[in-house]
Amino acid sequence: MVLVLLTVISLVSGATLRASLSAEQITLNVRLENLAREAAHIGLRHCEDALLQITPAFTVHPAPLPSEVARWTLWSSWHGSHVLAHTVPAAAMSSADSAYVPASRPQCLLETHPAHPELITVTARGFSPDHQADSAGRTTQGATAWVQSTVHRCLPGSAGCPTATSPQLESRVWRALLNPPAP
Numbered sequence: 001m002v003l004v005l006l007t008v009i010s011l012v013s014g015a016t017l018r019a020s021l022s023a024e025q026i027t028l029n030v031r032l033e034n035l036a037r038e039a040a041h042i043g044l045r046h047c048e049d050a051l052l053q054i055t056p057a058f059t060v061h062p063a064p065l066p067s068e069v070a071r072w073t074l075w076s077s078w079h080g081s082h083v084l085a086h087t088v089p090a091a092a093m094s095s096a097d098s099a100y101v102p103a104s105r106p107q108c109l110l111e112t113h114p115a116h117p118e119l120i121t122v123t124a125r126g127f128s129p130d131h132q133a134d135s136a137g138r139t140t141q142g143a144t145a146w147v148q149s150t151v152h153r154c155l156p157g158s159a160g161c162p163t164a165t166s167p168q169l170e171s172r173v174w175r176a177l178l179n180p181p182a183p
Contacts, residue, residue, distance in 0.1 A: 029143075032128040036145035037176075039126025043106030044147050044174075046088045047122045051153050052167050056110065058086045063114040072109050072123035072148070075181045079137030085109045085125075104131040104142075113150060118158065123148045125180065136183045146177035 050056045061071050061084065071077045077084040085107040093101045104127035113119035124147050131142035152170040154161035161168065 032143040036126050036128040036143040039106045040124045040145040040147045043088050043108040043124030047108035060110040063112040071111050073181050075183050102129050118153050120151050120153050138183050146180035149174045
């Protein structure tokens, strides 16, 4: 009777241990996804801030022709020998509170929206601190998050912004990308 009771207690404690380890792994995965999303937002804000200059610090790619697809949808814009995406500098990732800079820094891409030249589509991707990728750019460990915004860039002297004295971002529509480009 004691041996049967001991066996039952062992099985129950093993199942409880396994359930707690699964819950811990789920919590870790959610944390990594949140960190990747925060990194993507840093990339998004970094590119949006560049639009506040008369001449942005990085290239604003022209709108695609009707027969072309948007540059942000092409994997080659993000990885490979002809990358168009801008990588956020390490200085923009650290602060007075923390000098930590992840190994894989966020990237962002600016593209004129096909509907209007003052609308800019900003796409960014961020990585979790443990992110690793293979030679093709596929994530092998960690998490990757993609976000996108469309901003109305108001330039001084333009018809839509006659009172602007410096570039301004008038409106912003944000969304998470559920189907980002893939290798």
